Amino acid sequence: MIKILIVDSHPIVRTGIDLLFKTNVDIEVVGGIASGIEIFEFVRRHQVDVIISEIDLPELNGITALRAIKKEHSAVKVIMFSHQPEEIYAISTIKAGASGYVHKSSSVEVIKEAIKTAYGGGIYLSHDMEKHMKFHDTKNVKSKMFKKLSTREVEVLRLLSIGKKNKEIAEELDINEKTVSTYKARLFKKLNVTNLVDLIHQAKHNELT
Incomplete structure (x- = not known):
């Protein structure tokens, strides 16, 4: 029998x-x-x-927890179960060590399939996401934006977009403030903006947050 642990800040989801x-x-x-x-x-x-x-957990966000748990317990499989856009976060979380990504709008059967796939050593992605990866349209602005960003940059961008300050981001991601500033500078360059307001606007416009 596959033994699963549910991690979610909402009691009704658990x-x-x-x-x-x-x-x-x-x-x-x-x-x-x-x-x-x-x-x-x-x-x-x-x-x-x-x-x-x-992904959006109090104290320690899901992606940071994912990285840490995979270091300590490599045999444990982790499926990210979130409302965040799949085309942005699925590959990001897989790169960080996840065995699958399931959007919260998915059916019960999808959740079951994802669990069995992960337990069997596979990687679960939705059919739409697999098509997106195989038949990527190079004219798709959102996809091109995403491909420019690393997993950490996506995390920093998401936290900036909800109003977190450099110090708060550093504490949540367990990095120092100087590193956060470096990621911000990279984001400005990659998304072709010169200030935080434009950065957040660009991210929301392209559904990167």
């Missing part, structure tokens, strides 16, 4: 996924927690095969 698998013979929910920080202690104390985690 409860909902738990209820989905109450009678399932292949998948068992062994826990539900609300923050990235709690993952480490839980995994040390319990057997977990697959973690289903939101």
Whole structure:
């Protein structure tokens, strides 16, 4: 039986996924927690095969937690389960070590398929995302914008877009403020802007946040 851990700050999401698998013979929910920080202690104390985690978590965001958990427990598979745009965050999270990306608008069957794919050692992406990767239209501005950005740059951009200051971003991503400033400078250059207001506008216009 595949043992899964749900990580989401919303109790209704944790409860909902738990209820989905109450009678399932292949998948068992062994826990539900609300923050990235709690993952480490839980995994040390319990057997977990697959973690289903939101990106936007309190204290420690999902991508940062993903990187850390893969270093400490490489056998544990992580599926990112988020409302964030798949075409922007799916590849970003896969690069960071995720075994799949499922949008929160997906069906129950998709969630089950993603869990089984990850548990079997594969990478789960939606059919639309796979088509997007295979038949990428070079005229698609949003895709070209994304391809310019690294995983860390996407994280910094997202945090800047919700009003986080350099110090807050540094604390959340566990990097120093100078590094945050370096990422900001790269973002200005890659997105061809000269100030923070234009940077955020450009990001939202192209759905990068």
